[in-house]
Amino acid sequence: MAATLRHNNVKKLGEQPFDVLVVGGGINGAVAAASLAGRGVRVALIDRGDFASGVSSNSSNLAWGGIKYLETLEFLLVNKLCKSRNRLMRAYPSTVKEIRFLTTIQRGFRFPPFFIYLGSVLYWAMGRFATRAPRYISAGAIEAAEPVINTSKAAGGLEYSDCYLYDNDARFVFNFIRKSLNFGCIAANYVESISARREQGQWLTSARDVISGECFEIRSQALINACGPWVDTQNRIAGEQTQHHHVFSKGVHLVVDKITDNKRVLTFFASDGRLFFLIPMGPKTCIGTTDTQVDTPDVSVTDADRDFLLQNANALLDLQPPLTRESIIAERVGVRPLAIKAEGGVADWVQLSRKHVIEVDEPRQHLSIFGGKLTDCLNVGDEVAAWIECLGIDVPQMHNRWYGEPGAELRDEFMLQASLMKLDGLTDPSSSEPLSERFWRRYGESAFGLLERIRADEGEAKLLIKNAEYTRCEIELAARREMIVKLEDFMRRRSKIEEVVRREDIATAPGLLEACEILFGSDAQARLAEYREVLNRSA
Numbered sequence: 005m006a007a008t009l010r011h012n013n014v015k016k017l018g019e020q021p022f023d024v025l026v027v028g029g030g031i032n033g034a035v036a037a038a039s040l041a042g043r044g045v046r047v048a049l050i051d052r053g054d055f056a057s058g059v060s061s062n063s064s065n066l067a068w069g070g071i072k073y074l075e076t077l078e079f080l081l082v083n084k085l086c087k088s089r090n091r092l093m094r095a096y097p098s099t100v101k102e103i104r105f106l107t108t109i110q111r112g113f114r115f116p117p118f119f120i121y122l123g124s125v126l127y128w129a130m131g132r133f134a135t136r137a138p139r140y141i142s143a144g145a146i147e148a149a150e151p152v153i154n155t156s157k158a159a160g161g162l163e164y165s166d167c168y169l170y171d172n173d174a175r176f177v178f179n180f181i182r183k184s185l186n187f188g189c190i191a192a193n194y195v196e197s198i199s200a201r202r203e204q205g206q207w208l209t210s211a212r213d214v215i216s217g218e219c220f221e222i223r224s225q226a227l228i229n230a231c232g233p234w235v236d237t238q239n240r241i242a243g244e245q246t247q248h249h250h251v252f253s254k255g256v257h258l259v260v261d262k263i264t265d266n267k268r269v270l271t272f273f274a275s276d277g278r279l280f281f282l283i284p285m286g287p288k289t290c291i292g293t294t295d296t297q298v299d300t301p302d303v304s305v306t307d308a309d310r311d312f313l314l315q316n317a318n319a320l321l322d323l324q325p326p327l328t329r330e331s332i333i334a335e336r337v338g339v340r341p342l343a344i345k346a347e348g349g350v351a352d353w354v355q356l357s358r359k360h361v362i363e364v365d366e367p368r369q370h371l372s373i374f375g376g377k378l379t380d381c382l383n384v385g386d387e388v389a390a391w392i393e394c395l396g397i398d399v400p401q402m403h404n405r406w407y408g409e410p411g412a413e414l415r416d417e418f419m420l421q422a423s424l425m426k427l428d429g430l431t432d433p434s435s436s437e438p439l440s441e442r443f444w445r446r447y448g449e450s451a452f453g454l455l456e457r458i459r460a461d462e463g464e465a466k467l468l469i470k471n472a473e474y475t476r477c478e479i480e481l482a483a484r485r486e487m488i489v490k491l492e493d494f495m496r497r498r499s500k501i502e503e504v505v506r507r508e509d510i511a512t513a514p515g516l517l518e519a520c521e522i523l524f525g526s527d528a529q530a531r532l533a534e535y536r537e538v539l540n541r542s543a
């Protein structure tokens with residue numbers, strides 16, 4: 005059970021010294037831990053909430069080369085992000101998938117469509133032609149390709165490729181946490197760093213188990229601050245001075261019923277001149293995003309945010325009936341942590357670069373990870389390992405491959421076994437893809453265990469929660485391996501059920517209690533009641 009895994013890890017955190025403690029379990033912390041553990045370093049990781057409960061579960065779910073930064077002539081950044089995207093595509097072929105972006109340019113926009121098309125050709129070349137080629141589209145052809153687009157003011161458009169994360173950002177992050185656990189990292193969610201001090205060449209971090217309220221100390225030689233938007237706060241409590249700091253830009257997405265059956269990202273420039281996306285999210289569409297300067301990382305969705313997104317979607321699309329606040333199934337909100345040098349003022353917020361910066365305090369063996377993108381995560385992992393070695397900590401397996409899906413041979417073996425037992429024939433008709441594809445993408449080599457369970461009892465392949473694309477054996481696997489402490493961890497982050505199923509349907513879903521019994525044993529009723537309260541509060 006998840007409780008056993010977490011309970012044992014929390015106990016170990018206070019018992020043994022570590023080479024490195026990572027504070028924060030978003031994408032930056034998760035790749036830092038996976039990269040170090042995968043190279044043989046003794047690592048611990050804590051997050052005060054669930055893994056990926058911060059910005060990393062509120063992104064646009066894109067692994068992209070940053071085409072929009074061409075406008076600000078940040079060629080080096082685009083070149084680097086394109087390379088990072090291609091590396092992710094190669095390492096995660098079933099998770100990081102190419103998708104077409106259909107961009108409509110309105111008459112009177114600051115650049116004519118053909119000029120933007122030429123930019124997309126440059127972008128394609130900077131991406132080493134790893135995706136399908138872009139193509140120019142006339143306004144009439146846009147209408148024919150996607151009748152849902154309002155082309156009354158369209159001057160023309162283009163189609164180009166980038167990538168998206170098939171199962172969502174939070175699941176992508178969790179798979180790095182899981183990978184780090186496989187390599188011996190001691191990770192625990194719901195453990196908060198409340199202060200940290202350097203004593204006799206080691207870090208003593210005071211931590212609090214948020215679930216039990218118990219406090220204890222974690223000893224480590226080096227400390228990595230991967231608290232995302234809260235990096236500055238963590239540095240303050242650790243007495244760390246840094247040249248860089250964060251400023252924040254809030255981004256909101258709304259999830260609504262599917263706008264079109266075509267699996268494409270629809271791209272526009274919104275009324276404020278910024279990029280505006282309609283992104284497929286399983287059986288729904290995700291609309292975003294806003295870009296608002298804020299002073300604090302603790303943000304929520306306001307009516308003004310909702311109205312901005314809904315009004316733009318209604319103006320750019322031909323929707324009958326138009327979208328209203330009642331159309332919203334789920335909301336996502338987070339801040340982009342943007343790194344700035346302390347003394348430099350912020351000239352133009354939107355133009356601020358989204359590059360990551362790793363600031364190192366060598367004498368105190370401390371790293372702070374500022375800014376960044378999901379797309380750049382493998383570089384962050386590599387850079388962290390290089391710095392840890394520079395700080396004099398032994399990295400025994402520096403060249404071990406610490407990321408990526410298992411190789412093609414193992415995949416072929418899995419697919420063969422699945423086809424011999426006719427696994428895909430057991431797929432529920434409501435599912436969007438065959439079981440074999442889903443199992444392999446979500447669980448990699450652990451998916452063999454699922455075949456074993458289904459061979460013993462076909463009932464294990466039954467969907468447990470309606471519309472949720474989760475079978476009984478997957479929930480059993482999640483209970484053992486995914487450190488699910490609250491039902492929300494499962495519904496919102498290990499899966500995307502909460503994002504694609506209406507709250508009222510979730511609350512009354514048959515099978516939810518049974519899922520809770522598998523996940524939480526005798527605590528099932530309490531966890532379900534706690535979750536229903538969360539749903540009611542956010543309704």
Ligand SMILES: Cc1cc2nc3c(=O)[nH]c(=O)nc-3n(C[C@H](O)[C@H](O)[C@H](O)COP(=O)(O)OP(=O)(O)OC[C@H]3O[C@@H](n4cnc5c(N)ncnc54)[C@H](O)[C@@H]3O)c2cc1C
Binds near residue numbers: 051063197233234339
């Ligand atoms: C609207 C929006 C859209 C985006 N879209 C994309 C995109 O499409 N593609 C892309 O590549 N990037 C995108 N990004 C950027 C990307 O999502 C972020 O840069 C990235 O997720 C930041 O990860 P992080 O690990 O630094 O922070 P987080 O994910 O926030 O992780 C920090 C963690 O630290 C924990 N923490 C904080 N304080 C403590 C403490 N005291 N003790 C223990 N734990 C603590 C928090 O609980 C949190 O889980 C987007 C960002 C936004 C806001």
